[in-house]
Amino acid sequence: MIIRQISVIFFLSLLLAISGCSGNKTKGDDGDMVGDGIEDGAPTDVGEDDYSSSGLDDDGSVILDPLDDPASDLFVRTIYFDYDSANIREDSLLIVREHGKYLSSSPERLVRLEGHADESGTREYNLALGEERAKSVREILLLEGAQEVQIEIVSFGEERPAVEGTDDAALQLNRRVEVVY
Amino acid sequence: MKRIHNLIALVVVLFSSNTYALLEIEITQGVESAMPVAITPVAGDIPIEATLLESVVFSDLHRSGYFSIIDKKKYPQQSVKLDDVDYPKWRNVGIEALLTMTATAASEGKVRVQFELYDLVRKNRILGHSVTTNKNQLRKVAHKISDLVFEKLTGIKGAFSTRVAYISEASSSKGKKYQLQIADADGYNPRTVFSSSKQLLSPAWAPDGRRLAYVSFENDRTEIFMQDITTGKRTKISSEPGINSAPAWSPDGTSIALTLSSGGDPDIYILDVESKKLRKLTNDYGIDTEAAWSPDGRFIYFTSNRSGAPQIYQVSFGGGSPKRMTFEGSYNAAPSVSADGKFLAMVHRDDSGYKIGLLDIERNSFRLLTDGTLDEAPSFAPNGSMIIYSTRHNNSTVLSAVSSDGRVRQRLRLQKEKVREPSWSPFRR
Numbered sequence: 352m353i354i355r356q357i358s359v360i361f362f363l364s365l366l367l368a369i370s371g372c373s374g375n376k377t378k379g380d381d382g383d384m385v386g387d388g389i390e391d392g393a394p395t396d397v398g399e400d401d402y403s404s405s406g407l408d409d410d411g412s413v414i415l416d417p418l419d420d421p422a423s424d425l426f427v428r429t430i431y432f433d434y435d436s437a438n439i440r441e442d443s444l445l446i447v448r449e450h451g452k453y454l455s456s457s458p459e460r461l462v463r464l465e466g467h468a469d470e471s472g473t474r475e476y477n478l479a480l481g482e483e484r485a486k487s488v489r490e491i492l493l494l495e496g497a498q499e500v501q502i503e504i505v506s507f508g509e510e511r512p513a514v515e516g517t518d519d520a521a522l523q524l525n526r527r528v529e530v531v532y
Numbered sequence: 533m534k535r536i537h538n539l540i541a542l543v544v545v546l547f548s549s550n551t552y553a554l555l556e557i558e559i560t561q562g563v564e565s566a567m568p569v570a571i572t573p574v575a576g577d578i579p580i581e582a583t584l585l586e587s588v589v590f591s592d593l594h595r596s597g598y599f600s601i602i603d604k605k606k607y608p609q610q611s612v613k614l615d616d617v618d619y620p621k622w623r624n625v626g627i628e629a630l631l632t633m634t635a636t637a638a639s640e641g642k643v644r645v646q647f648e649l650y651d652l653v654r655k656n657r658i659l660g661h662s663v664t665t666n667k668n669q670l671r672k673v674a675h676k677i678s679d680l681v682f683e684k685l686t687g688i689k690g691a692f693s694t695r696v697a698y699i700s701e702a703s704s705s706k707g708k709k710y711q712l713q714i715a716d717a718d719g720y721n722p723r724t725v726f727s728s729s730k731q732l733l734s735p736a737w738a739p740d741g742r743r744l745a746y747v748s749f750e751n752d753r754t755e756i757f758m759q760d761i762t763t764g765k766r767t768k769i770s771s772e773p774g775i776n777s778a779p780a781w782s783p784d785g786t787s788i789a790l791t792l793s794s795g796g797d798p799d800i801y802i803l804d805v806e807s808k809k810l811r812k813l814t815n816d817y818g819i820d821t822e823a824a825w826s827p828d829g830r831f832i833y834f835t836s837n838r839s840g841a842p843q844i845y846q847v848s849f850g851g852g853s854p855k856r857m858t859f860e861g862s863y864n865a866a867p868s869v870s871a872d873g874k875f876l877a878m879v880h881r882d883d884s885g886y887k888i889g890l891l892d893i894e895r896n897s898f899r900l901l902t903d904g905t906l907d908e909a910p911s912f913a914p915n916g917s918m919i920i921y922s923t924r925h926n927n928s929t930v931l932s933a934v935s936s937d938g939r940v941r942q943r944l945r946l947q948k949e950k951v952r953e954p955s956w957s958p959f960r961r
Contacts, residue, residue, distance in 0.1 A: 435837075435841065435842075435863075470906065471886065471906070472842070472863065472865065472879070472881075472886065473822065473835070473865045473866040473879050473908055473909070474733055474734070474908070474909070474952075474953065475733070475734060475777055475778045475791065475821050475822045475835075475865075475866065476819065476821055476822065476835055476837075476842055476865050476866070478733075478754065478775055478777050478791075478821070479775060479777075479791065479793070479798040479819040479821045480819065482774065482775055482793055482798065483797070483798075483818075483819060486797075504774070505752070505753050506754070506775060507731075507749070508733075510731040510733070510749065511731070517906075517924075
């Protein structure tokens with residue numbers, strides 16, 4: 352269901368891009384009416400089937416990017432990992448694939464994959480581990496048709512944790528790759 | 533037990549008088565089979581300087597793990613004039629060596645320090661000297677005395693006058709501040725060498741003790757810089773695509789081993805400092821990082837997860853097939869090599885966390901030296917007597933030192949900043 356919707360949106364945004372509108376809206380772009388899907392949407396009640404189509408105006412001045420649909424798998428930008436592992440989990444695979452498909456269909460889009468590790472283990476090893484995680488994500492993106500030039504990789508190891516804390520929950524939140532468009 | 537208690541009390545008294553002290557020292561374990569040594573109260577007419585001198589020498593010798601400094605109440609003489617030692621009385625209390633010191637006011641506000649070391653077994657004076665110094669150099673003089681005493685009594689060159697480089701992290705309303713700092717080996721006199729709002733990592737000393745290589749995130753990715761600590765001059769030495777990290781100088785100073793991932797995955801490379809030429813040393817699909825040189829420069833130890841989990845391997849300087857060194861446990865990383873090349877200190881994970889472990893390479897025997905939950909970044913003193921590392925303490929990170937036999941542990945506690953990534957300097961040249 353979601354996938355079908357996304358392809359519709361792809362199609363729409365492609366059309367809009369071709370018709371001369373900026374296809375790569377980013378946060379903070381002036382003059383663009385559509386925000387990032389949180390401010391003017393219904394963030395407390397997302398996931399409804401028709402959410403993504405709201406706000407699409409006839410005059411073509413409003414662009415909806417599927418990245419900004421809170422119901423979309425593309426809205427998930429953090430991929431989590433197991434301890435000392437760079438393997439993509441089963442439950443993350445679909446999400447990463449969606450990002451790959453999106454990049455494949457939006458060749459003008461660039462993405463940065465930021466690999467991170469939790470604080471356990473040595474800092475240098477974790478730097479390498481963060482990069483391995485980012486590379487695992489890149490591999491899937493490439494398999495789905497994304498081009499190498501679209502993808503930048505950087506590892507921050509354990510240096511930039513998402514959350515402070517030493518309990519298992521905090522460590523899990525820090526073992527991640529952030530997909531930054 | 534009582535002796536340990538007395539020592540702690542003494543340390544607290546001695547250090548509370550040093551109001552400028554930034555790092556506190558705590559004795560976390562006692563000594564059982566170390567050489568019994570006496571240090572008589574420092575005589576002279578300047579009590580503040582006398583106390584400082586005594587406290588520095590006391591803690592140097594104590595934390596080395598080689599000596600048990602006997603409670604002053606047991607001393608048959610509280611002050612000893614030159615060559616006026618009552619040898620039979622001292623031997624009766626089982627003390628083997630006696631250190632006496634005086635600190636007196638000299639002209640121009642200087643301090644004259646004199647010290648004598650007596651062998652109570654052979655009944656002779658084995659060391660003695662005097663030096664006149666500025667007051668702000670008194671710690672240096674004290675460390676020098678500790679070095680001389682240590683070498684005379686153990687036959688091993690003292691490393692108390694060496695330094696430690698480390699990274700500190702301070703948080704404020706403006707955000708975080710990361711500093712590369714250098715302090716005396718006991719944690720005093722910290723000086724900032726480089727400061728950044730972005731993360732710093734992995735300081736590594738050049739063998740000349742004048743330059744440091746380290747990793748900086750100042751451009752939001754890893755790059756390796758080299759800095760002359762006397763002039764402050766910085767040079768970027770590696771900025772390849774991907775990871776640039778874990779620099780380690782060769783013992784002759786001509787090369788730096790480092791980790792690069794530009795070849796596809798993190799591998800160890802050798803950078804020729806003069807020619808800037810790079811040579812790939814390891815080649816494996818997984819992670820290879822954290823290089824450390826053997827003292828003769830023939831081997832490089834490193835961490836690799838080629839077996840599925842991080843373990844330590846050894847490879848020849850010329851390359852070839854690496855040999856696995858660690859088999860105990862499922863996580864061994866960040867090797868540091870002792871000055872004689874016989875031991876590897878490392879981070880070892882067991883059921884309750886990450887600790888510092890020690891591998892005797894020849895005997896192939898392994899044991900734990902610490903019992904923390906997140907002990908990291910072991911670095912050997914240049915004489916092999918101690919290992920400095922970082923450890924978690926009260927929601928912060930502090931530096932600790934452990935004697936190489938694991939008997940004595942000492943915490944160096946910075947009061948505000950988190951401190952980590954210690955690297956013990958080589959001997960001064």
